[in-house]
Amino acid sequence: MAAGATAIKGDIDRTSGTAIYVQLREILRAYIAQSCPPGSALPSERDLAERFGLARMTVRQAIDALVGEEVIERVVGLGTFVRRPKLDLQVKLTSYSEEMQRRGMVPAAKVLSFEQIGASAFLARELQLDEGTPLVRFRRLLLADGEPMSVDENFIPAHRVPGLLDGEPPTSLYNVLSEQFGLVMEWGEDMIEATAASPSTARLLNVEVGAPLLKIQRHAFVARAMVDYSVSYYRADRYKLWVPLQRPGARRARNH
Amino acid sequence: MAAGATAIKGDIDRTSGTAIYVQLREILRAYIAQSCPPGSALPSERDLAERFGLARMTVRQAIDALVGEEVIERVVGLGTFVRRPKLDLQVKLTSYSEEMQRRGMVPAAKVLSFEQIGASAFLARELQLDEGTPLVRFRRLLLADGEPMSVDENFIPAHRVPGLLDGEPPTSLYNVLSEQFGLVMEWGEDMIEATAASPSTARLLNVEVGAPLLKIQRHAFVARAMVDYSVSYYRADRYKLWVPLQRPGARRARNH
DNA sequence: ATCTTAGAACGGTCTAGACCACTCGCCGAA
DNA sequence: TTCGGCGAGTGGTCTAGACCGTTCTAAGAT
Numbered sequence: 001m002a003a004g005a006t007a008i009k010g011d012i013d014r015t016s017g018t019a020i021y022v023q024l025r026e027i028l029r030a031y032i033a034q035s036c037p038p039g040s041a042l043p044s045e046r047d048l049a050e051r052f053g054l055a056r057m058t059v060r061q062a063i064d065a066l067v068g069e070e071v072i073e074r075v076v077g078l079g080t081f082v083r084r085p086k087l088d089l090q091v092k093l094t095s096y097s098e099e100m101q102r103r104g105m106v107p108a109a110k111v112l113s114f115e116q117i118g119a120s121a122f123l124a125r126e127l128q129l130d131e132g133t134p135l136v137r138f139r140r141l142l143l144a145d146g147e148p149m150s151v152d153e154n155f156i157p158a159h160r161v162p163g164l165l166d167g168e169p170p171t172s173l174y175n176v177l178s179e180q181f182g183l184v185m186e187w188g189e190d191m192i193e194a195t196a197a198s199p200s201t202a203r204l205l206n207v208e209v210g211a212p213l214l215k216i217q218r219h220a221f222v223a224r225a226m227v228d229y230s231v232s233y234y235r236a237d238r239y240k241l242w243v244p245l246q247r248p249g250a251r252r253a254r255n256h
Numbered sequence: 257m258a259a260g261a262t263a264i265k266g267d268i269d270r271t272s273g274t275a276i277y278v279q280l281r282e283i284l285r286a287y288i289a290q291s292c293p294p295g296s297a298l299p300s301e302r303d304l305a306e307r308f309g310l311a312r313m314t315v316r317q318a319i320d321a322l323v324g325e326e327v328i329e330r331v332v333g334l335g336t337f338v339r340r341p342k343l344d345l346q347v348k349l350t351s352y353s354e355e356m357q358r359r360g361m362v363p364a365a366k367v368l369s370f371e372q373i374g375a376s377a378f379l380a381r382e383l384q385l386d387e388g389t390p391l392v393r394f395r396r397l398l399l400a401d402g403e404p405m406s407v408d409e410n411f412i413p414a415h416r417v418p419g420l421l422d423g424e425p426p427t428s429l430y431n432v433l434s435e436q437f438g439l440v441m442e443w444g445e446d447m448i449e450a451t452a453a454s455p456s457t458a459r460l461l462n463v464e465v466g467a468p469l470l471k472i473q474r475h476a477f478v479a480r481a482m483v484d485y486s487v488s489y490y491r492a493d494r495y496k497l498w499v500p501l502q503r504p505g506a507r508r509a510r511n512h
Numbered sequence: 513a514t515c516t517t518a519g520a521a522c523g524g525t526c527t528a529g530a531c532c533a534c535t536c537g538c539c540g541a542a
Numbered sequence: 543t544t545c546g547g548c549g550a551g552t553g554g555t556c557t558a559g560a561c562c563g564t565t566c567t568a569a570g571a572t
Contacts, residue, residue: 058557334551
């Protein structure tokens with residue numbers, strides 16, 4: 001059930017010289033920003049038409065514009081909904097838990113696997129060690145505020161984390177590596193690509209098979225040693241990455 | 257004087273199950289491809305409405321779609337025109353070209369548009385200036401070995417690049433900005449997300465509608481001024497990004 | 513308890529205009 | 543010859559609906 005259109009502040013000024021649909025667009029934008037959490041329904045086109053004394057086509061024009069800006073989306077037969085803003089994930093070497101807490105969200109994880117495996121040829125190559133070398137494999141579904149956000153899988157050479165598998169799976173991997181094993185990731189590199197959701201990943205992330213996902217493969221280093229190789233899949237509708245850039249040689253940009 | 261609408265082949269099939277405005281859109285697309293050189297005028301909205309027995313609003317919907325795809329453009333008081341031709345131009349892009357050449361591929365670019373526009377509400381917000389402010393819009397399809405790789409679109413405040421549009425579209429945008437206007441990008445930020453290919457982008461990149469693409473929105477700065485906002489779509493099957501990482505406070509990583 | 517159907521509410525599409533502002537060409541007056 | 547005004551043609555905006563397809567819920571039947 002959509003919110004009542006009568007709750008929307010603002011009126012149309014037919015003498016202002018600004019197109020009526022443009023005025024309505026801005027009224028709706030302000031209303032959404034102040035009163036509409038993501039996922040909430042807007043009043044129907046007909047309700048808005050009645051509330052503002054406009055033709056439904058004029059209301060649709062204003063809504064068309066906000067749809068184009070990805071502020072809202074329409075669902076046939078159901079209504080018009082505020083889009084969840086995509087999270088700006090700065091690509092940096094901090095733990096997921098820290099990042100979500102910084103955003104006022106409750107991080108959670110469902111452990112899918114926490115075990116020792118021998119390095120496959122592929123993993124041996126990525127981690128720069130011999131095939132068969134023991135690795136700790138830590139695979140999780142990461143959630144924020146109860147919603148699936150990403151599927152992460154880490155591979156860490158077992159000899160660097162003796163005893164890790166004896167305890168409970170860590171709630172924050174990088175924190176445990178740092179505090180328990182003195183491994184503080186100093187640098188790394190990400191490979192970022194778009195990919196289509198496989199059936200298993202789709203099920204975990206609650207998206208349709210084939211939906212676009214962000215895939216990030218990461219190599220993390222301590223000094224010259226690669227300590228972690230990970231693969232993560234992020235829901236495309238909930239994530240975008242924020243990457244600070246700097247021209248080589250230019251002074252560091254200010255971070256907000 | 258526009259061509260007569262009676263010259264347009266094709267008819268609307270009200271029983272086909274395909275929306276009438278979609279049918280008209282495709283009729284117009286074919287007509288433009290076969291009979292309308294760039295710059296020529298289409299029949300007016302009212303002529304098309306009469307020719308096909310449709311409401312003018314329905315015709316406008318079909319035209320809206322082709323305008324959105326940049327096949328045609330509208331001019332208030334004058335008419336609807338087929339957009340200027342694509343310019344085939346070999347472009348040297350520092351990072352793109354190097355990357356392609358490292359792979360033993362031949363880089364190229366197709367200019368899709370090179371023009372001045374007034375800033376839309378969205379672009380005004382992204383570029384931190386007033387709605388309507390003149391911008392230079394530079395849109396390209398980037399290819400390697402003749403295959404489409406990405407679609408890039410830059411927006412630069414026109415006052416920063418006086419005379420830029422008088423010449424040919426630059427082969428290397430950032431080089432021209434640097435050498436001709438003294439604008440050297442010092443820092444910036446990318447927003448990276450996965451998205452599903454829209455019909456127009458899918459056609460440009462030769463992928464299926466809905467296929468995953470990497471979308472990168474970039475804000476580039478000189479000192480504190482934002483000088484360039486760009487949006488790029490990359491084929492997911494042909495592109496992944498490499499992002500060097502560094503833990504805040506750690507010493508700089510070695511670059512290869 | 514379950515299934516089916518109908519109705520309500522939604523967005524999508526379409527009709528049939530009207531009126532406004534812009535552009536350009538033509539014609540008449542100076 | 544030049545200038546201004548007017549009319550025609552254009553797209554932009556808006557009205558006031560109608561009808562279709564989708565989705566969901568509630569009520570009645572089994």
